[in-house]
Amino acid sequence: MLKHNDNKIWTKPFIITTVVVVILGMISLFTGVYDIRGQADGMAMFFITRVPRTAALMLTGASMSMTGLVMQLITQNRLVEPTTTGTIEWSGLGLILVYLLVPSPTLMLRMTGAIVFSFAGTMIFFLFLRRVRLRSSLIVPIIGMMLGAVVSSVSTFVGLTFQMTQNIESWYIGSFASVQVGRYEYLWLIIIIAAIIYIYADRLTLAGLGEEVATNLGVNYNRIIICGTGLISFAVGIVTAVIGNLPFLGLIVPNIVSMIRGDDLRTNLPWVGVLGMGTITLCDIIARTIIMPFEVPVSLILGTAGAVVFVVILLRQRRGR
Amino acid sequence: MAAENRTAKAFRSKKEQRRYWMLLVALVALGGFASYGLLVYNNPIPIESSSFLPVVRRRLFALVAMIIAVICQSLATVTFQSITNNRIITPSLLGFEALYSTINTTIIFFLGAQALVSFSGMTAFIIQVAAMVGMCLILYGWLLSGKYGNLQLMLLIGVIMGTGLKSLSSFMRRLLSPSEFDILQARMFGSVNNADSEYFPIAIPIVVVAALILFLYSKKLNVVSLGKDTAAALGVKYQNSVIFSLILVSILMSISTALVGSLTFYGFLVATLSYQAAPTYDHRYIFPMSLAIGFLVLTGAYFLMYHVFNAQGVVAVIIEMFGGITFLVVILRKGTL
Numbered sequence: 001m002l003k004h005n006d007n008k009i010w011t012k013p014f015i016i017t018t019v020v021v022v023i024l025g026m027i028s029l030f031t032g033v034y035d036i037r038g039q040a041d042g043m044a045m046f047f048i049t050r051v052p053r054t055a056a057l058m059l060t061g062a063s064m065s066m067t068g069l070v071m072q073l074i075t076q077n078r079l080v081e082p083t084t085t086g087t088i089e090w091s092g093l094g095l096i097l098v099y100l101l102v103p104s105p106t107l108m109l110r111m112t113g114a115i116v117f118s119f120a121g122t123m124i125f126f127l128f129l130r131r132v133r134l135r136s137s138l139i140v141p142i143i144g145m146m147l148g149a150v151v152s153s154v155s156t157f158v159g160l161t162f163q164m165t166q167n168i169e170s171w172y173i174g175s176f177a178s179v180q181v182g183r184y185e186y187l188w189l190i191i192i193i194a195a196i197i198y199i200y201a202d203r204l205t206l207a208g209l210g211e212e213v214a215t216n217l218g219v220n221y222n223r224i225i226i227c228g229t230g231l232i233s234f235a236v237g238i239v240t241a242v243i244g245n246l247p248f249l250g251l252i253v254p255n256i257v258s259m260i261r262g263d264d265l266r267t268n269l270p271w272v273g274v275l276g277m278g279t280i281t282l283c284d285i286i287a288r289t290i291i292m293p294f295e296v297p298v299s300l301i302l303g304t305a306g307a308v309v310f311v312v313i314l315l316r317q318r319r320g321r
Numbered sequence: 322m323a324a325e326n327r328t329a330k331a332f333r334s335k336k337e338q339r340r341y342w343m344l345l346v347a348l349v350a351l352g353g354f355a356s357y358g359l360l361v362y363n364n365p366i367p368i369e370s371s372s373f374l375p376v377v378r379r380r381l382f383a384l385v386a387m388i389i390a391v392i393c394q395s396l397a398t399v400t401f402q403s404i405t406n407n408r409i410i411t412p413s414l415l416g417f418e419a420l421y422s423t424i425n426t427t428i429i430f431f432l433g434a435q436a437l438v439s440f441s442g443m444t445a446f447i448i449q450v451a452a453m454v455g456m457c458l459i460l461y462g463w464l465l466s467g468k469y470g471n472l473q474l475m476l477l478i479g480v481i482m483g484t485g486l487k488s489l490s491s492f493m494r495r496l497l498s499p500s501e502f503d504i505l506q507a508r509m510f511g512s513v514n515n516a517d518s519e520y521f522p523i524a525i526p527i528v529v530v531a532a533l534i535l536f537l538y539s540k541k542l543n544v545v546s547l548g549k550d551t552a553a554a555l556g557v558k559y560q561n562s563v564i565f566s567l568i569l570v571s572i573l574m575s576i577s578t579a580l581v582g583s584l585t586f587y588g589f590l591v592a593t594l595s596y597q598a599a600p601t602y603d604h605r606y607i608f609p610m611s612l613a614i615g616f617l618v619l620t621g622a623y624f625l626m627y628h629v630f631n632a633q634g635v636v637a638v639i640i641e642m643f644g645g646i647t648f649l650v651v652i653l654r655k656g657t658l
Contacts (some may be wrong), residue, residue, distance in 0.1 A: 021624065028509060034420070047346060062326070079477070128387060128653070131653065132653075132655070136473045138473040138476070138477045139473055140408070141477060141480070142414065142473070143652065145414075145480050145484075146414070147649070149585055149586070150586070150642075150645030150646070150649060153585070153641040153642050154642060156638055157638045157639070157642055161635065169635070173491075200491070210613020247484060248484075248636055291496055295493045299488070300488045300489075300495070302488075303485060303487070303488025304488045304489045307484055307486075308485065310481050311478055311481055311482065311485075314474060314477060314478060315482075
């Protein structure tokens with residue numbers, strides 16, 4: 001029915017971008033304090049820490065930016081992503097509650113908590129958006145971030161009462177430092193999510209046109225919204241439980257892609273995925289080298305740089321209007 | 322009779338007006354009661370002892386810090402909501418806390434611990450507040466002026482800058498040595514019980530003056546709160562009034578942040594309750610009510626938590642949580658944003 005004749009994916013710019021991202025990945029593999037070529041167990045260390053870390057970076061980067069794209073489609077708002085809707089704070093609350101109920105929870109349990117709560121939180125936000133009439137699209141991220149602040153004040157309260165503030169702190173600062181064999185494998189699930197997003201791309205685009213249009217075009221609107229939210233929460237929940245909070249990635253990457261290429265979800269998706277990988281890998285390389293032999297959490301670099309890019313995007317929009 | 326109804330009185334009826342005054346008196350009385358309790362209740366030292374007065378003085382300092390915070394937060398939030406014409410927004414969104422911590426972190430980062438230690442006292446306080454106000458003015462003045470001036474854009478950029486600055490200062494803190502980090506940490510930890518009484522002589526006059534100006538400015542605010550077009554039609558220079566009010570708001574917020582740290586939803590809670598308690602458009606009546614409510618909320622919460630529930634650490638968090646929940650309820654009931 002829908003054809004994409006003129007939208008080839010493997011164009012020359014895309015191939016070049018992919019090559020650049022692969023090179024970044026290689027650099028990431030060979031960045032680190034431990035001398036993998038000089039030491040006897042160098043190769044073993046390489047496969048225990050470096051390879052998982054780079055894989056985790058790629059998976060997380062792709063998933064977080066694709067999540068942002070899906071959220072922007074569903075809400076028809078360019079400024080929405082897990083950080084500006086409170087989704088990340090909700091999954092943090094889920095993590096805290098799991099720590100509270102189970103003394104030393106497994107990664108699986110933590111992930112489940114994070115996924116369930118980010119699903120609930122995102123649904124609440126979407127319901128908000130549907131119930132409330134909006135005067136401006138700029139107000140949506142403001143409300144989302146205030147909602148996030150409410151949720152994180154609840155988390156802080158729980159943390160203070162049960163002496164778990166350390167857990168919140170370490171969660172809130174997302175870092176790839178602890179990624180190694182045995183601690184990141186759940187991230188591979190993200191590939192399945194990416195595939196589903198790709199298959200559902202057209203239907204998600206239709207749902208983004210609003211309930212009436214979508215229903216007229218023969219799409220079950222509510223089911224698509226729930227599926228989309230489910231996908232978002234799975235990705236966010238997994239990343240939250242394994243890595244932590246990664247601000248703004250889902251916002252800047254899709255916006256830059258659509259600024260350059262316009263809006264077509266199916267052909268933009270690979271771009272968003274690849275650029276997301278590249279962005280986070282670059283940030284992580286900076287985070288690891290800037291105070292060698294130590295490292296700073298990548299979320300701080302992302303937060304700083306992401307805020308600048310976000311503001312630039314906003315100001316460009318203002319001029320365009 | 323008909324003519325009387327048509328005049329723009331602050332209250333719809335005499336009854337509402339009477340109710341307003343009664344509420345105001347009751348709230349102030351309750352707040353005074355709570356603060357009296359905070360000062361003398363459960364003082365472990367007998368009154369004859371020579372250490373009785375120092376204990377009271379310490380508690381008095383905490384109370385003064387609370388009152389400053391009440392004035393700053395209540396007035397700033399009400400004013401801000403009026404100029405943005407939006408009752409679900411608070412000025413704490415503009416990232417004052419992040420700005421404050423960035424300023425302090427930058428000093429220790431570039432000039433070392435020695436500089437931060439010697440950077441204290443009145444001059445330092447004034448410089449900090451001036452820097453915060455200046456930054457806000459440059460940024461928001463620029464965003465609000467010109468053809469594309471847009472209040473919501475300004476807010477959103479404020480929120481994003483807050484997040485970005487938080488990351489930036491936290492990033493710089495990572496690069497500090499542990500001893501520098503300790504000094505900074507001690508500086509950044511603001512709360513009413515930790516407020517530096519050294520700053521009172523400068524903070525109090527500024528706050529009082531700013532508050533007085535706001536009171537005198539109430540009539541303008543009444544018009545500005547009608548929205549851009551109406552205000553302009555009524556002959557008010559909208560943009561100038563907004564920027565002038567923003568200056569006052571940022572002064573009040575900066576002082577409150579520098580003294581007692583951040584309070585995100587407290588101002589929101591107070592403002593929302595004030596609109597309920599004072600059913601009028603007139604800021605000359607909303608301001609006193611917001612002060613009374615803010616006073617009672619803060620002193621009452623501290624008194625209850627300290628002396629009834631014995632939970633010292635969580636007072637601020639509980640106020641924030643209640644404020645946050647109020648925020649959600651208000652949005653859902655309101656239906657428009």
